[in-house]
Amino acid sequence: MPKRSVELPSGGKDLIDVEEVREWEPVPHRDHPRQTTDRLAYIAGPLARLLESVGKSKLVIVSRYQNQGQIMVISDPGLPTPIISALWHRATQAQAVRSVFEEAGIPAITGPVGTWKTKDELKYALPVEASEAARLIGEVFQAGYGLEVLSVINLSYHERKRA
Numbered sequence: 001m002p003k004r005s006v007e008l009p010s011g012g013k014d015l016i017d018v019e020e021v022r023e024w025e026p027v028p029h030r031d032h033p034r035q036t037t038d039r040l041a042y043i044a045g046p047l048a049r050l051l052e053s054v055g056k057s058k059l060v061i062v063s064r065y066q067n068q069g070q071i072m073v074i075s076d077p078g079l080p081t082p083i084i085s086a087l088w089h090r091a092t093q094a095q096a097v098r099s100v101f102e103e104a105g106i107p108a109i110t111g112p113v114g115t116w117k118t119k120d121e122l123k124y125a126l127p128v129e130a131s132e133a134a135r136l137i138g139e140v141f142q143a144g145y146g147l148e149v150l151s152v153i154n155l156s157y158h159e160r161k162r163a
Contacts (some may be wrong), residue, residue: 093144
């Protein structure tokens with residue numbers, strides 16, 4: 001951190017968190033300019049700004065691959081409401097993700113949403129407030145997928161044209 005402060009970075013629980021990420025910078029991918037990589041502790045701000053800029057018709061797909069998180073934000077004019085789709089790989093992971101949404105008081109969406117269908121996914125309404133949505137996504141990664149605050153998160157943005 002460039003300034004002295006008594007505050008820990010977002011998601012930090014100990015001073016070691018500051019030491020380990022002090023030199024960290026988001027990494028834009030040169031082959032995919034709409035994709036960036038950051039740590040879970042720092043992804044909430046950029047994610048909230050992206051969600052706010054996309055508008056109301058969006059799908060957010062979250063998943064875990066090995067020890068990394070994946071967030072894909074898709075602007076889709078065909079969606080009537082913002083949706084989050086959490087992909088899962090094991091039944092225990094699916095239950096942990098369900099628990100995050102249940103604790104937040106967000107009911108599951110049953111049935112297809114637009115043209116987006118995946119076998120191993122859980123669908124929910126995404127909170128309208130961008131910072132609340134970003135916080136919820138962070139909870140899905142920590143409590144649902146079991147990722148640590150210093151885990152790498154890949155964030156990408158895509159636009160889907162109306163057919």
